[in-house]
Amino acid sequence: MPQAVSPTASEQPWWRSAVVYQIYPRSFADSNGDGIGDLPGVLAHLDHIARLGVDVVWLSPVYCSPQDDNGYDISDYQDVDPVFGTLDDLDVLIRAVHERGMRLIMDLVVNHTSDEHPWFVESRRGRDTPKADWYFWRDARPGTVPGEPGSEPNNWGAVFSGSAWRWSPERGQFYLHLFSVKQPDLNWDNPQVREAVFAMMGWWLDRGIDGFRMDVINFISKDPALPDGSMTQSGYGDGMPYFAYGPQIHAYLAEMRKRVFEPRPGSYLTVGEMPGVTPQQAREFTSSDRGQLAMVFQFEHVMLDQDGDKWTRRRVRAGDLRDTLARWQDALADDGWNSLYWNNHDQPRVVSRYGNDTTYWRESATALAAVLHLQRGTPYVYQGEELGMTNLPFDDIDNFRDVESLNHYAEMVGRRGADPDAVLQTLRHKSRDNARTPMQWSAEPGAGFTSGTPWIPVNPNHVWLNAAAEYDEPTSIYNFYRELIELRHADPVVVDGDFALLPAPDEVYAFRRTLGDRCIEVYANLTSTAAKLADDTAGPEGVILGNYPPETCQPGLLAPWEVRAYRLVSASASHSTGRPATGDGQRIRGGGGMISGPGER
Ligand code: GLC
Ligand code: CA
Secondary structure, eight states: OOOOOOSSOTTSOGGGGOOEEEEOGGGTOOSSSSSSOOHHHHHHTHHHHHHHTOSEEEEOOOEEOOOTTTTSSOSEEEEEOTTTOOHHHHHHHHHHHHHTTOEEEEEEOOSBOOTTSHHHHHHHHOTTSTTTTSBOEEOOOTTSOTTSTTOSSSOBBOTTSSBSEEEETTTTEEEEOSSOTTOOBBOTTSHHHHHHHHHHHHHHHHTTOOEEEETTGGGSSOOTTOOOOOBOTTSSBOOHHHHSSOTTHHHHHHHHIIIIITTSSSOOEEEEEOTTOOHHHHHHHHOTTTOSOSEEEOOGGGSTTEESEEEEEOOOOHHHHHHHHHHHHHHTSSSSOBEEOSOOTTSOOHHHHTSOSSTTHHHHHHHHHHHHHTSSSEEEEETTGGGTOOOOOOOOGGGOOOHHHHHHHIIIIIITOOOHHHHHHHHHHHOGGGGTSOOOOOSSGGGGTOSSOOSSOOOGGGGTSSHHHHHTOTTSHHHHHHHHHHHHHHOHHHHHOEEEEOOOOTTEEEEEEEETTEEEEEEEEOSSSOEEOSOTTOSSTTEEEESSOGGGOBTTEEOTTOEEEEEEEETTOTTOOSSBOSTTEEEOOOOOSTTOOSOOO
16 A cells, blocks of 8 residues: 655645546447456556556456446445446456556446345345335335336436436335436435445445545435435426435434444545536535535536536636636635546547547647646546547447437437438537447547447547557657646645636636745636736746647737646745746746746745
């Protein structure tokens, strides 16, 4: 196990200065030619991650699963699915990660299990079994024909289309599934359920892992009345007010902390995925007093391009993106901690979504990376993001694999008679499968991901967009990510500095980070047209990181998707010279290279 190290204040938890890399094992690397990524594949490519400089690997689920939702439907929490390998393979991987000075966190998916989990199989058997109350079982609505549409206990829609209830002829009742029909929700109000989950978590920590990413953890406490929700455009009621941030959520997380984490000597990274979480709630969950979670994944910045539901698109202005990000920076400034992410296995690729994946592919991928990584919080990199991987130009419903996407298509085209091309168009932009195409290692057929037939199509752009092509290219996106991560590790201002938004035109995200007399300023043009800055002193001097050659750098003007980070000497520092910069700092000459290192220290 690596020692807990903190480059800044020794009282700070280690994860404050960490960068996390997410692996979606199914799409990362296939070692045996069956077309599906696996644990030996991860092991073989660990140096790609270590060279990037990250501190933590987050492994998406590899537990036993019928794979209805690619492993987020778990049938045995304490074993590895044969498609990914064995428990021994996982032990070897944990050791290999630790040997490289990194840590490993696993996905904790305990809002629901698979319907093939023995707990559910037993629970379904009848109202008298010991596990009868481990899930949400309810009778049909009075006055209806049980099991018929309309007899559901309430009007909630599932996240993956259709009703959130499924009739079980075996038990003669409905069960609740907020996600797919194969993902029944666990009843956390039953103390035996909590007990079983906590025991399982302890078993993994004792096996040597370093924390958990907790799947939809703000859904585990539900309003026990399960009331109808207000109607939405999907034709179902919105249950969010009743199942998200429910009455016992803080009590359950406090109990988890007491039962699982406190009795153990380690310091663990816990990050809770929380759709719909507000800044105020995020603060409550991550406040150092309560210590319930290290950080949460909020969703506001990845919902800006939607109107009402996920499938209705809305244009995003650079200013909206900036305002949202800055608001979260401010909200968690004094207490609590932010996670920082653009991508994960549920989100379309950021360079295609908020960037420009054609003319300014490299520039927009690096600008988005820089503004994310230079904020205050713990950055997450999702596999392939460090290469600038893009969405797939899906042209046929047969190329999709994701249960959410397929259900949506079936619902819209099959049941509601929507135009198939129009639905395909929305899926092309928003489907989670955009994130799940195979990792692009090389230009070979199969992208170096598999020697067999990949389970989902490889992006045709792997012939030029791949890891092998980027390693030795100094200006590559991969090497830009390395620089960013190195800068965070080298300069405490990136980790601990206060955040302040700087005045700038709407297209530009400009901010300052300050720690004592250390200061950096970041200016990023988040559009594909040049942007004029209010302050024409922002020239080539003192640039410590940028994505255009220094000789093209013009004072007061940012080229399309240009980003520049400056190091400043604060007004109080005695050796400051040169022209005054924005506000109270002065720029000093730094590395100046196109992608330069941390500069002067
Ligand atoms: C989370 C996961 C997603 C999964 C869902 C149900 O949102 O990130 O992939 O489908 O929960 O487990
Ligand atoms: Ca395989």
